[in-house]
Amino acid sequence: MKGLRASAVAVSALALSLAGPALRADDHGNKGHDHNDKTPARITVTFGTGNNNAQAGNTPNHHILPQEFKVRITRARKLDGTVVVVPASVNFIVSGFHWVWVYKDGVSLEEVATNIPVAPPPPAQPPLFVNYEGPLPVVVSKVFAKGIFPGTPPTFADAGQAVPPQSGAQNRTDSFAFSTPGEYLVICNVRGHFIDGMYAWVKVVDEGDD
Ligand SMILES: [Cu+2]
Numbered sequence: 065m066k067g068l069r070a071s072a073v074a075v076s077a078l079a080l081s082l083a084g085p086a087l088r089a090d091d092h093g094n095k096g097h098d099h100n101d102k103t104p105a106r107i108t109v110t111f112g113t114g115n116n117n118a119q120a121g122n123t124p125n126h127h128i129l130p131q132e133f134k135v136r137i138t139r140a141r142k143l144d145g146t147v148v149v150v151p152a153s154v155n156f157i158v159s160g161f162h163w164v165w166v167y168k169d170g171v172s173l174e175e176v177a178t179n180i181p182v183a184p185p186p187p188a189q190p191p192l193f194v195n196y197e198g199p200l201p202v203v204v205s206k207v208f209a210k211g212i213f214p215g216t217p218p219t220f221a222d223a224g225q226a227v228p229p230q231s232g233a234q235n236r237t238d239s240f241a242f243s244t245p246g247e248y249l250v251i252c253n254v255r256g257h258f259i260d261g262m263y264a265w266v267k268v269v270d271e272g273d274d
Contacts, residue, residue: 106153126260151241163253164211169246211238
């Protein structure tokens, strides 16, 4: 009986070591999925630097911070012992009127930039959005995922005006999950914001890669 118990312990220790570093308890005693000392499993990204510092043109606000970052696909154990893949997670903190679009791995900044809709002669207004999904007609979209449309009815689009009365109604979190390694271009689909440099790169790696 005693011998049986010892071998059961040995087997479970072996199972743990086979499962790899993702399932080791970290310093806090958690079965950690986060490699805080290395590439994180999740990251918080500033998408627009707030609607409380409005200024002419607002160019300084039209940025994604950081502009390049790396996140990691991890593994976790379910209660029944099954090991599952946990996507790398990017949480965009969106401030004001912005629209997160993430392109598929392989889509370049140049491709999207050269497909910004052309502005008509004044006094006509330029298009509000970039809305590039690939050469027309689009059969398979080059967009990996889109965030919340900032003009969601009934009042979202006009609730976040930067001139008084200010409102935080448009401030939100858009969370994206990446299950496949690659390099993903993120833009703000608002045309003028993208022109101001509102884009970033997400590099997604799998456990063990760097
Ligand atoms: Cu924007």
